[in-house]
Amino acid sequence: MPSWIKLITMALLFNLVTCTATGCWNNQDLSETSIAAAMGLDKAEDNKIELTVQLVNPSALKSAQEGGESSNKASWTLSKTGETVFEANRNLLSTANNKILHNHIQIIIIGETLARDGITRILDFLERGNQTNRKADILIAKGTTAKEILSLQSELGNIPSINLANTIDNEDSIGKIKKIMFTDLMKELATPGKDPAIGVVEIMNDKEQLFIKDMKIEGAAAFKKDKLAFWLSPVQTRGLLFVESKISSAVINIPNPLERSTKVAIEVISSKAKTSVELKDGSPVFNIEINEQGDIVEQQDGGDLSSPEAVEKLKKETETAIANEVRNSIQLALDNRCDLMGFGDKLHKEYPQYWNKVKGNWDEELSRVQFNIKVSSDIGRVGLVKTSVLPK
Amino acid sequence: MQNIPQSLEQAKLELKRVFADCDDFCLREISLGTDDEINIMIGFMEGLVNKQMVNADILKPIMIESHKIDLKYNNIINLLQKELLTANQLTAVNSFTDAVVSILSGDTVIFISGYHTALKVDTKGWEGRPVEEPDTESVVRGPREGFIETLQTNLAMIRRKVKNPNLKFERMKLGAQTNTDVYVCYIKGIAHEGIVDTVRKRLEEIKIDAILESGYIEEFIEDAPFSLFPTVGSTEKPDVAAAKLLEGRVVILCDGTPFALTVPFLFIESLQASEDYYSRFYFASLVRIIRTVALVITTTLPAAYVALISFHQDVIPFKLLLNIAASREGIPFSAFTEALFMGITFEFLREAGVRMPRPIGQAVSIVGALVLGESAVSAGLVSNIMVIVTALTAICSFMSPSLGVTTVFLRLINLAASNIMGFLGLTLSLTAFLIHLCSLRSFGVPYTAPFTPLAGADLKDTVIRYPMWAMFTRPRSITRKNVDRMNFNQ
Incomplete structure (x- = not known):
């Protein structure tokens, strides 16, 4: 065998072995670990950090599988404080009966107070450790603590955090929440000229016994660097998502061009946005182009909207509606000196020299940034009917 | 004299x-x-x-x-x-x-x-078993006759399939006490002479008092007597023997047993069955793929399960993990102990099933299925998932019968390796087996042919079976003579 074949074979074998070796720690049986489903981080007294984990109780799941009514809850939460996250994590062991498995954490919730102080110092532990689920969703608890949120029970399903994670996915699919994974958050934090926005959870009812359904999981928390700056409403969040091309589906209600007092509902099927930057007279101008595609899904009043002229009008209406939404969001961010849209990052990539000049006081520059929004809308389907049925 | x-x-x-x-x-x-x-x-x-x-x-x-x-x-x-x-x-x-x-x-x-x-x-004429369908290689489609204990009948059955004077039966007497007739069969002009010579030589060198079954011969002529993998094949069916002869292999028939030996025996033959060639190639290929997957499952599934449970919990999808955790809740043993216990129990059941008188067979299945499966789970000794893993492993182990007990050893070694080092251990033990396989030879032919060394045309009869009209060469790894199956003038 020629030596190069040997070499390649050895290299492949080496790769094979080392790839599978990742994550190999030590022999720890599943029945001797407690699976954590969610994690919460809050600010405690004396500038300490309070770590809350939601643990799964498999024996309750087992009796639920076998049809029996379990006296135990399928999940319970533990909280411990420490000066560092790691210390708090170790302190948990004094209460938990087993070692805690962090790999399957679905949601990481950060309390508002802690978020206002800055999140990088708590996220370092998660990023450094090999036991973090980098696909976990991050949420900010608005007006409350993560501990509070995690202690809520779910009426659907055994484990509240699964319920919570599903809710986030639902809200994400209609463009009402800023869903962000741990790894993406770290990426955005590390990018110069890009401030992150994180989804928000808040308690809306004031009752004795609270459930997941008593929570409002929508909107976004806008960050300035790693500190919480202001809140975005669901509509404002959607404006941001349009710029980030993260809309998978959304509902836009526009006035019916034939009868302006009634509404037409457009379902956004896909939306792609492209941001470009050019230097005009020495200052940057950002052009945001959004290509949106939608279907007519509802029309509140009669009139034939399927004609080309009517569709043209509908497109115009949709374009205006989206452009307004996006403009409002961008303006809000710029007014708060937050670069949620990543304008700075864009500038950095396109005009590095210019960026190097302005990055020192990019905050100030932001307020003077000019931007244009161009939306081109397309209406694909009008549904199964041409006109609504009207009483005759 | x-x-x-x-x-x-x-x-x-x-x-x-x-x-x-x-x-x-x-x-x-x-x-x-x-x-x-x-x-x-x-x-x-x-x-x-x-x-x-x-x-x-x-x-x-x-x-x-x-x-x-x-x-x-x-x-x-x-x-x-x-x-x-x-x-x-x-x-x-x-x-x-x-x-x-x-x-x-x-x-x-x-x-x-x-x-x-x-x-x-020649007045030979004794009472013998009639020609019946063999239990070991039953088929849905294909000839149902199998070899019997009488050598002459077996020879005739092969001769009836290959009516060709080039089909040679060379007789030898082996066993100082038993004087057993042993025939070396090959097709002259197709079989590699070197291989035929080697077979003759190895048979002549056998020094033993008795040959009661072809298994005696097998142990004497094997290339790697200590290897887990068989380097001599056996068949009970004349059509299989004829097909092997036509591929250039040598068949050794032994008096007093329905099992004929075929050499050289390559690893790929443990995935082939006679029916693959009698049914259409789509179906045959599908079955081959299933058999290949089954071989992988039966050797690695318990090991992979233990590795996942004990080392790599992060790889299991969250909801599946919750299921597994729920089913493992309260089990006092580690996953390895559980897998070992269930694996050995299955081997007990299998051996008992083979060895026991037929009428008691039902008792074993009841004890096995109910007591060891159902009750062990409800007693909290074994988890549900482990029962599924064991059952799947057991079913899959029957799909490559010629490897036989080899898969059991592979399974146990993999299991031990993965209990020590997780997937790393499993990979290491599989790599070790792969290296061992590559080092084996059967009568001079590399055991892993046609994959290593790669023999292009021979791949048509491996995991995918090509249509008959597209497989126009004999396996080149076995013979280089008269390889064109479509050319009759050679």
Whole structure:
């Protein structure tokens, strides 16, 4: 065998072995670990950090599988404080009966107070450790603590955090929440000229016994660097998502061009946005182009909207509606000196020299940034009917 | 070599001495012709000969028909051979030892007074099992006949499939005590001569007193006697044997067993079955893929499960993990102990099922399924998932029967490795087995052919079976002669 074949074979074998070796720690049986489903981080007294984990109780799941009514809850939460996250994590062991498995954490919730102080110092532990689920969703608890949120029970399903994670996915699919994974958050934090926005959870009812359904999981928390700056409403969040091309589906209600007092509902099927930057007279101008595609899904009043002229009008209406939404969001961010849209990052990539000049006081520059929004809308389907049925 | 004595008395004494206390030995003295001047003695073993044949083809011609012939001027041997005896196989023997061996093989030997030569008549005819469908290689489509314990019938079954004078049957006698007939079969012009020579040489070198089954031979001629992997194949079906012969392999038939040996035996043959060639190639290919997957499952599934549970919980999807955690809740043993316990239990059940008398078979399945499966789970000794893993492993282990117990060893070694080092250990042990496989040879042919060394055209009959009309070459890894299956002029 020629030596190069040997070499390649050895290299492949080496790769094979080392790839599978990742994550190999030590022999720890599943029945001797407690699976954590969610994690919460809050600010405690004396500038300490309070770590809350939601643990799964498999024996309750087992009796639920076998049809029996379990006296135990399928999940319970533990909280411990420490000066560092790691210390708090170790302190948990004094209460938990087993070692805690962090790999399957679905949601990481950060309390508002802690978020206002800055999140990088708590996220370092998660990023450094090999036991973090980098696909976990991050949420900010608005007006409350993560501990509070995690202690809520779910009426659907055994484990509240699964319920919570599903809710986030639902809200994400209609463009009402800023869903962000741990790894993406770290990426955005590390990018110069890009401030992150994180989804928000808040308690809306004031009752004795609270459930997941008593929570409002929508909107976004806008960050300035790693500190919480202001809140975005669901509509404002959607404006941001349009710029980030993260809309998978959304509902836009526009006035019916034939009868302006009634509404037409457009379902956004896909939306792609492209941001470009050019230097005009020495200052940057950002052009945001959004290509949106939608279907007519509802029309509140009669009139034939399927004609080309009517569709043209509908497109115009949709374009205006989206452009307004996006403009409002961008303006809000710029007014708060937050670069949620990543304008700075864009500038950095396109005009590095210019960026190097302005990055020192990019905050100030932001307020003077000019931007244009161009939306081109397309209406694909009008549904199964041409006109609504009207009483005759 | 002892000659046959001229005097009948002498010969009789000798035979009585050799066959002393062998009460199934029959000796009959008769005379030839009208005036009883020529004495003749016939010897045979009762039960080994067809009595009809002895009566009609030997006794009757000598005692009655000979009256019609003038004996005076004739050489009696010639006369018997050419005119009198109507038996179809007649050979002259000069050695007394040969005569004794012939008698023991079911021939009838005729001693004639005054001659140093005896005549050996093939009168073999004993009670045997009829040709039946073999249990080990049953098929849905394809011939259902299987080899039986009688060698002659087996030879005939192969000959009936390959009507070609190039199909050679070379006889050998092995076993100092048993004198077992062993045939080396190959097709001249297709089989590699080097391989045929090697087979002959290895068979000749066997030094053992008894050959009761082809398994005795297998252990003597294996290339790697200590390897877990078999390097000699076996089959119970004449169509399989014929197909192997046509691929250039050598078949070794042994008297007294329905199992024929085929060499060289390559790893890929453990994934092939005769039915693959009788059903359409889509189906055959699908079945091959299933068998390949099953082989991987049966060797690695318990190991992979233990690795996942004990080392790599982060790889399991969250909801599946919750399921597994719920089913493992309260199990006092580690996943490894559980897997080992269930694996060994299954081997117990399997061995008991093979060995026990048929009518009790049901009891085993009840005990196995109910007590060990259901009750072990409800007693909290074994988790549900482990039962599923074991069952799947067990089912898959039956899909490559020629590897047999090899898969059990592979499974256990993989299991131990993955319990120590997780997927890393599993990968290491699989790599070790792969390296071992690559180092094996069967009668000079690399065991992992046609994958390593890569033999392009041979790949058409591996995991995917090409249509018959597209597989126009014989496996080049086995023979280089007459490889074109579509060219009849070679």
